[in-house]
Amino acid sequence: MDQRPFALSEVRIVEETICELCGRASVETTIHHLIPKQYGGADGPTVQLCIACHKQIHATFTNEELAGFYNTIERLSEHPTMEKYLKWVKKQAPGKRISIKKSNRKKDK
Numbered sequence: 001m002d003q004r005p006f007a008l009s010e011v012r013i014v015e016e017t018i019c020e021l022c023g024r025a026s027v028e029t030t031i032h033h034l035i036p037k038q039y040g041g042a043d044g045p046t047v048q049l050c051i052a053c054h055k056q057i058h059a060t061f062t063n064e065e066l067a068g069f070y071n072t073i074e075r076l077s078e079h080p081t082m083e084k085y086l087k088w089v090k091k092q093a094p095g096k097r098i099s100i101k102k103s104n105r106k107k108d109k
């Protein structure tokens with residue numbers, strides 16, 4: 001008889017995840033390589049970031065800057081742009097979809 005317990009790939013782990021940058025809980029997180037893979041960080045340290053923080057980081061820094069200096073959570077959060085962003089994002093509800101856009105002129109009647 002074919003008795004498969006369960007297919008591991010079908011198990012969805014739903015747990016409370018905390019974004020390591022903004023500290024919000026119950027957010028969907030993604031893995032960020034502190035040193036970008038193209039700069040040899042494939043086996044390097046990673047952090048869990050919510051999608052908003054992750055987008056914000058890559059909108060603010062180039063991979064070169066990330067590899068060269070902004071490769072710790074502390075340094076990332078001390079950058080003025082990130083500081084401002086973090087103040088703002090901490091007030092946002094975790095479930096809310098936040099879009100990080102470069103230009104924002106849709107209401108141009």
Ligand SMILES: [Zn+2]
Nearest residue numbers: 019022050053
């Ligand atoms: Zn975050």
Ligand SMILES: [Zn+2]
Nearest residue numbers: 031032033054
């Ligand atoms: Zn990343």
